[in-house]
Amino acid sequence: MGDPISIVELHMDYCSRTFGVGACTASLGGQVDRKCFNTWATCKLKSAFNKATKVYAFTENVTGLPVGQYIPALKSVSGRSGTVNIAGSDPRMESLGVRATVTATFRDFVDNDTVSDKYQAERRSGAAQLSGVGYDPADRGTFWGRFKTRNPNYAGRKLVVKQGYIDSGAVTIEAERHYVITEFEGPDTNGVVTVKGKDVLDLAGNTKAVAPKASRGFLGADIDASATSVTMLPAGVGAEYASSGWAVIGSEIVSFDRTGDVMTIGRxxxxxxxxxxxxxxxxxxxxxxxxxxxxxxxxxLLVNYAAIPASYIPVADWQAEVDRWGGQLELTADICKPEGVSNLIGEMAVLGISIWWDEIAQKIRLRINRPPDLDVVKPIDDRNNIISAKQEDRDEDRLTRVVFSTVQIDPTKGLSKDNFLRTRVVIDVDAEYVDNYNGQRSKEIVSRWLNHGADNLVRILSKRLLNRFNKQPVLYEINLDYKDDCGLVDVLQLSSRVAQDDTGAIAPQLMQVIKREDDRSGHSLKITAQKFQFAGRYGYVTENSRPVYTASSAAQKARGAYFVDEGTLLFGDGTCPYVFS
Incomplete structure (x- = not known):
């Protein structure tokens, strides 16, 4: 199979043009004493900069590397997958969970600059300098010292980690994970450089992306409470506003139609x-x-405010998930001042959604809080897959009631509970019964995203939350062989002695992966999974032509609903009735 190999790629902005040729009319002279290095920071005529991407691929110094494809300067690379906060339910972490991270360390080295510099030969001859005096790039600085100076705008650029093996000079990639660069340390006096990255949802971080964007316009004159037209300054600022929409002046929301810098407003x-x-x-x-x-x-929010590439969002998958499980999840809200995109999405998470970065498929995934549906269920057991396993009850996360407030009185006044008109309380009476858990465990949700009311949706969301968390959430920490790799939010069926029924027999458990970590050896991985608490057999409305239960296939029974005998409340095969969420 060959020897294992790790590859780290840095995807940096790079101008596709050539200094002084065609659309680039830059020339040596005046303040331009040398040609650029085809990066934004070194560009001599920024109006001609044409952004493309240059990929720097680093790997360990191993024998048999293909000539010219890789820079053998990688010392180590380690990463940690993200953690999903299912429906924003875990108060110990942010509603969007924890970002996946990666750390790569490199060694600095003397370099002749042939990889990075399009005009390397001209540096040597002097043709790239106004003075006409040449120099040998290998005598000036080091690779990483020059790299960092030429690319100071590294933050947010793509970092890719590839794992595979090399055999007889051929590299085969088995896994590929994508991140964005967040930190760059070094080079230090020992020639060590460290580059850190996080998954692309880091671009939605509260200090990096806000919605709405801060507006620059201001009133050009006083207005009274009856004015229906305003002129904004500075001149030309109107072009930064939509042609119609909503705005806030002081603590007043207005509707507007705009022509140039003039707005006609509804008060x-x-x-x-x-x-x-x-x-x-x-x-x-x-x-x-x-x-x-x-x-x-x-x-x-993600594409237009956090500037996350639209290619990372599988729109059709999102639509299918929402069509099936979130058809009533319509939002009505006014966000009146710039707020962090991550916080805004976190507020939506408590409405029963989970968002995470699939670093293998390079997609942002969306999942509604729901029972297992079309999910592929992966079986794992003590004999074939599990190296070790343990479980932990989280009784502090158990819920018996949901207190849900909606409909803001005044959207400019924030999220205090007294600024909401409606509060609905949904209770699991059985969970609070004196002979059961004998007490209340409340989750309070205050949502400005349902300002149209949506009381029926509030009931559905609350009941789903209770269905999942009306018993102690159980977390399983499991070590698996790498061949049994799984991703975040994958559904597993665990058969293990750590999960037994009341007779002591192994009781298969459905669970959902919320955290995944690679072992440093590359031979195993550790996952944390949360037990699915959705009890029962969930039914779905079916077509009129669906046959009766005894004539239906197993696949039809798994995705349908049928009526049981009203006396036994069982089907003829002894199975339980369907329930609806």
Whole structure:
């Protein structure tokens, strides 16, 4: 099979043009004393910069590497997969979970710059310098010293880790994970460089992406409570606003239609009161949605505000998941000032969604809090897969009731509970019964995303949450052989002596992977999985032509609903009835 190999790629911005040729009219002279290095920081004519990507591929110094394809300067690479916070239910972590991370260390070295510099030969001859005096790049600095100076805007650029093996000079890749660069340390006096990355959802971090974007426009004159037109300054700023929409002036929400820098406004909208405002008061455009699908709102925030490439979002998969399990998940909200995108998505998570980065498929996944449905169930057991396993009950996360507040009175006043009109309480009476758990465990949800009301949706979301967490959530920490690799949110069926029924027999358990870690040896992995608490056999509305239960196939029975004998409450084969969520 060959020897194992790790490859780390840094994808850096690189100008596709050539200095002084065609569209690039830069030339030596004046303040331009040398040609660029085809990066933004070194560009001599930024209006001509044409961004492409240059990939620097590093690997360990192993024998048999293909000539010219890799830079043998990699010392080590280690990573940690992210953690999913199912439906934002774990109070110990952020609603969006924990980002996957990677750390790669490199050795610095003397380099002749042939890999990085398009004009290396001209540096030597002097043709790349205004002075005409040449120099040998190998006599000036080191690879990483030059790299960092030429690419100071490394943050957010792609970092790819590939794992595979090399055999007779041929490299075969078995796994590939994608991240964005977040930190760059070194080179230090020992010639060590460390580059760190996180998964692409880091681009939605609260310090990196906000919605709405901060507006620059302000009132050019005082207005009273009856004015229906305003002119914004500075001149030309109107082009930064939509042609129509919603904005906040002071504590008043207005609707607007805009022509140039002039807005025609509707006063005192969304529960606010028309008031007088003073010259120089900011006109802040809002992030407003009206009965919009949750997947559409998430896409908008991630792509248009966090600048995450749209190619990372499997739109059809998102739509299918929401169509099937979140058809009523429509959002209505006004976000009146710039707020972190991560926080905003975290607020949506408690509505029963999980978002995570699939670092293998290079996609952002979306999952509704629901029973197992079309998920592929992977069996694991003590004999064939499990190296070791242990379980932990999280009784502190058990729930018996959900207190859910919706409909903001005034969207400019924030998320305090007294700024909401409706509070609905959904209780699992059986869980609170004196002979059962004998007590209350409440989860309070305050949501500004359901400002149209949606009481029926609140009931559904609350019951789903209780169905999953009305017993102690059970976490399983399992070590598996690498051949049994699995991804975040995969559904497993565990058959192990750590999970027994009341007779002591092994009781197969369905569970969902919420954390995954590679062992440093590369031969095993550790996962943390959360037991599925959805009890029962879930039914689905079927087509009119569906045959009766006894004539249906196993696949039809798994995705249908049939009526049981009203006396026994069982089907003829002894199986239990269906339930609906």
């Amino acid at each position: 005192g909208r969304r529960g606010t009161v028309a008031a007088s405002h003073t010259v120089n008061d900011t006109v802040q455009e809002t992030f407003s949605v009206r009965r919009s699908r949750i997947d559409d709102v998430l896409y908008d």
